[in-house]
Amino acid sequence: MALTRLTLTHYRNHADSRLDGARQFNLLVGENGAGKTNVLEALSLLAPGRGLRRAALTDIPGHGGDGGFAVSAELDSEVQLGTGVRADRPGRRVVQVNGADAPALRLGEWLSLGWLTPAMDRLFAEGAGARRRFLDRLVLALEPAHARNASRLEGALRERNRLLGEAVEPDPTWLDALEGQLAEAGALVAQARARLVARLSEALAVLPEAPFARPLLAYQPGGPLDPDALAAALRENRRRDRAAQRTLAGPHRDELSVIMAGKDQPAAECSTGEQKAMLIAITLAHAGLLDPDRPGLLLLDEVAAHLDPVRRAALFDRLRRGTAQVWLTGTELPPFEAIAGEAAVWRVSDGAVERLG
Template sequence: MALDRIQLTTFRNHPATRLDGTRAFNLLVGENGAGKTNVLEALSLLAPGRGLRRAALPDLAAQHGPGTFAISAELGDGVQIGTGTLAERPSRRTVQINGAEVPAVRLGEWLSLGWLTPVMDRLFLEGAGARRRFLDRLVLALEPGHARHAARLEGALRERNRLLADPAEPDPLWLDGLEAQLAEAGALVAQARARLIERLSAALRDLPAAPFARPELAYLPGGPLAQQALVTALGESRRRDRAAGRTLVGPHRDELAVTMAGKDQPAADCSTGEQKAMLISITLAHAGLLEAARPAVLLLDEVAAHLDPLRRAALFERLREGTAQVWLTGTELAPFEAITQEATVWRVIDGRVERV
């Protein structure tokens, strides 16, 4: 079992919530606004990264609490993990494993997390930046060190853009140094994205074609994947980049292209139902990759309500075949009738959780 004895303290609208006796399926039921997704968000913070809402840390603390929050859980092998903030540093995240403070990236050594939320339904309609963030989150669940490379890339890119936008001519040697940093981190980020797309594509080919639409994925790099080739491309693009006031080549311009297999149609042009089905297929394929790496947790927010009975049954059956611990939310029990006997069920009411 991945997670048990979960404790939320002054997190969002949960003053003190405890969830014990988890199983392979875990179901949170309650009205809209009761705090179901807040539980999933808390669980998502037990992994590297900013969680499923990417919220600022001060926003996670309960409004009428001490201004801090804490989340803790026990892994099936007795390991205690936790995260939160302290009163003396509310804008800095603290992470502990077995009582010892560690960098957040260490969480990825113990647990892999994936999720699907209603906000992601617009993934194929938004700009390329949303798909890059989606891609990086999938990579991070498999390769925790990706967060460090992405942060170095972002820092070097921000500084290079600042120099390019300055009216004064930038120092070429300074640009050389920044471009070397950008290329080193950028090549690692781009290569990790490419590896993931290759693995995901293979996993998607192994999934049944029905009843969910099968997506075909393509990685469209915004620059060379090799470090030295990226250094060269950045140097050659300086004049053009200076005219634009920003860097026009590199992994910050990568794109994830998704088409629906069989129709050869871009995902953005598919129906809402087809887009949802492709997202579910990607999520299930990624969950399979997570299960092969370390204990895995899959968070599915309001996913069953938007599926017809055939697809709901197929989803539950595929989840049964995996080893990931699954957390689902819904406003009522009816859509989950097929799994309620094998699930731990909680009713969520205004930030309080009662086991059914």
């Protein structure tokens, strides 16, 4: 099963765009600002979460509409996925599977999504939170239940921090129960992240050093991975956490360490080109882990244009051998000459799409 049709309604600058007949390679070409990345962002909303831009729902509806927007995708004429916002309920996301309302977490059961965008070039220079979100997205593509566990962790952590910040000392019995929930969800989240890093490391270990720099990954947990041990740590740290008015240990403090193998140098200290190459290597290795029985989408925004011909050819070859459906953007066709004959190609102009091949 694969995505065959995508429809955007009042989505940013796309008033009514329909892309039929998607293939393994799908190219969106057009000038900067034409709306190519908007299509990729719409696709990214077919997974739980806030999409590749992490935009607020209120920022997405296009001008001239009723204040709502819709994204609809068809999988081999058998499954219809939809998400958006209704005009009468602004800011509240609606998800449908085959016309029936469903929680956003259900989207992960139907599609595995991954993406690489220019904004991610700063991943190794940003704070640990950005790398945790990156890890969670990679985990979610392999383990749909991760979204529910992460949501439970976030809710329990938010409530514990609220109680720690109150003037009156919280009831220990209530904290025991809350910390038990936090530890249960947190351990599942941490264990899933650890599994993902281990699997990625195995996949990366067999890759050559060229043409993409090979990264060495290490998962650095922010607390115990065992639920009982994590609950005990939370209980023992209450006095310290109350002084700080926040929880200082747990999976919300996890870190992903990345080192360039060829130089034994931290990714943050590598050149921007080397960092980009390592991100591509991680993205390709992750795509190779996707479950072939669950449709996978790989969204690559302005990636090919920044690669030399050797690396572009290597990228296309790796993608061709994978199981994921690939969506790429670019300002012109020549960088994609090697795959143009086998790709579905659309020209995007001012929020309108035209099928070229």
